[in-house]
Amino acid sequence: MDSTRRFSNRVEDYVKYRPHYPKEIVYFLEKEYDITPDTMIADIGAGTGISSELFLEAGFSVIGVEPNKEMLDKATELLADYPTFTPHNGTAESTGLPSHSIDMVLAGQAFHWFDQKKCRSEFKRILQKHGLLVLIWNERLIETPFEKEYDALIVEHGTDYKKVDHRNISPDDIASFFSPAPVTQTIFPNKQVFDFEGLKGRLLSSSYMPALGDSGYEGMIADLQKLFDRYKENELIVINYATRVYSGLI
Numbered sequence: 001m002d003s004t005r006r007f008s009n010r011v012e013d014y015v016k017y018r019p020h021y022p023k024e025i026v027y028f029l030e031k032e033y034d035i036t037p038d039t040m041i042a043d044i045g046a047g048t049g050i051s052s053e054l055f056l057e058a059g060f061s062v063i064g065v066e067p068n069k070e071m072l073d074k075a076t077e078l079l080a081d082y083p084t085f086t087p088h089n090g091t092a093e094s095t096g097l098p099s100h101s102i103d104m105v106l107a108g109q110a111f112h113w114f115d116q117k118k119c120r121s122e123f124k125r126i127l128q129k130h131g132l133l134v135l136i137w138n139e140r141l142i143e144t145p146f147e148k149e150y151d152a153l154i155v156e157h158g159t160d161y162k163k164v165d166h167r168n169i170s171p172d173d174i175a176s177f178f179s180p181a182p183v184t185q186t187i188f189p190n191k192q193v194f195d196f197e198g199l200k201g202r203l204l205s206s207s208y209m210p211a212l213g214d215s216g217y218e219g220m221i222a223d224l225q226k227l228f229d230r231y232k233e234n235e236l237i238v239i240n241y242a243t244r245v246y247s248g249l250i
Helices: 011-017 024-033 050-056 069-078 116-126 145-157 171-178 196-204 217-231
Strands: 040-044 061-065 085-088 102-108 127-140 184-194 237-249
Touching: 011 069, 011 196, 024 050, 024 127, 024 184, 024 237, 040 050, 040 116, 050 061, 050 102, 069 085, 102 116, 116 127, 116 171, 145 217, 145 237, 171 237, 184 196, 196 217, 196 237
Parallel strands: 040 061, 040 102, 061 085, 102 127
Antiparallel strands: 127 237, 184 237
């Protein structure tokens, strides 16, 4: 499926159940790169606005660039109270933004969907000279017995999980993308705590999992219920993340 349309039927689950990002990311970037509310940010692949909101809450101006109509409409709705948010239809490879109009390019949980060669040229075009590039992923950990079995469930029931998993992009790939400029990786702890309905929603927010009505959906949910029942504590389960931030001036 065209990556720009993969999440059209996942918007509500995405909004409710996808992890947000630690606020410490903003503090880190302010300290390391002297970004201020005057810094113009383009959030590329903004989705429903999770990464945009992180900076909007801190007083920044953000242009949310997103090609998926359903997701951009939801971001526009959810971020309507932020006067410094501007929704914009566009792709990473063709943003439609003016040349050298952006101080910082941000991509939260999105870079692995981009054509890297084309989007690098586009990022260089829209950024000011030596502009800041920030790539963020909430990387789900696979360490506890529950996390390992949950990942195995995703592998078993997912459609193209292994093909589109962001982990396919190695640190070397990212270093090459930033080159010849150096890149810094910074890791922040993050987690979500779910009851069963929340865990189900988190699973269904992923484009590579069967949706309601799809073949394999009922079996997947039955296996998820068994997994939840086996590991729940006080009717809750924890998913841990390493929020990886790659940053540098390009």
